[in-house]
Amino acid sequence: MTLNLTVSPDFAPDHISGWFIFNTWLQRQLGTGVHLELYDCFDAQRQDIKSGKFDLVYANPFDASMLVRELGFKALVRPISKPDETIIATHKDSPLQCVEDLKPGAQLVATDDPDVNRIGMIMLEPADLDQTNTETTTVDSYVIVAKNVLNKNAEVGFFLKDAYDELSDLIKSQMKILVSSEISVVHHTLLLCPKLQKYAPKIQQRLVKMADDEKGRSVLESMNLLGWEVMTEEETEFMIDLIDTLLDE
Template identity: 40%
Template structure:
């Protein structure tokens, strides 16, 4: 049997090859056949999830919360010291905008379909008295596209996953000005599995958590952008994260 392993499409382009390397290592060590799914955007990911064919998923926290609570997906691992922080940034040329409080009702913001980033970003906008209804949203497929719109002055600011922002090229970042970065610590991507493959989770988990212990593993993790590897995650840990996200929504 082949298990479909989907990776959420919100990592920097330079990490693409790393996930393929990781999948190859997992197959060798687990003895399982894993078919890697790398959707290009959130729409394609939604279509693949809707097909019911996804067995294992590296999900952003918003999608993980929904799949755990609504479809019974089982959480079993998460990145070590890799919380999902986000950055609000504007153009370096925006002399009149230096803090979040300088953003006003009607502000134009570029963002991807990452709901967790939007959720945290809206919380960070509260000091400016700007709500979701006060924003003109510009949806884009990637953080690179969001950066381009900000730099070109087509929007006032952008919402970025912090790891994606810090992975932008030096030239790109030199044309941006970060206004604020979150520091929540307890929200992260999560590895989850469909209930139908519950019997395979122990094998997959052991293989995943073991990457980092053998020669050459550090190169794989670095290529993925997860230098410290993965750690186990229990159901109660996932529920705590979900509760925190619910608090952010309220």
């Protein structure tokens, strides 16, 4: 048996090798083959997930909602101390000092990460801005979001905080943060498909203990993670309800 694993495309490019190292570690822990497939596009990945291509998915909160509610996946673990927050940033030389300084017709740049974009739009509400009176350019990665901000092709960019933090110091030194969300209960999650849920306790156990030995800690470091903690059904449902509420507003 070979498990097929995929990872939400919003991780930093510097950690691509880390996920392949994790894939090898997971194979050894489970005693079975694990095939990792990475994407640079949310929509393409989403289509393949819906077609039943993957057994394990490290998903962003929006996709976690779809995986659990529509496809019957079970949330296993979440990364320790790594909530998903959204940042709105602008060029360091911009006259903007806060989101309220933005005016109708504001030019935004973002990826197609729906939960980040929805939270970002909510944070623009104090400026009386929404999708009807702003212009958004959608790009493939947060690095490209940053390039658009630095080139002043957009007034502000929406970032997953973790992705923003992973940008180079040079890039971050040329930007300033206008606002950051503080939701704290929204995060990425590793989920398992319905047909393999009898293996959930074993996979959870291996992942939760991953930081207990030197080799496991080294793999986690390559992924920029501290470790994993079990995601309960109650916690999963709470997060999904929150995401669904945000997206329905």
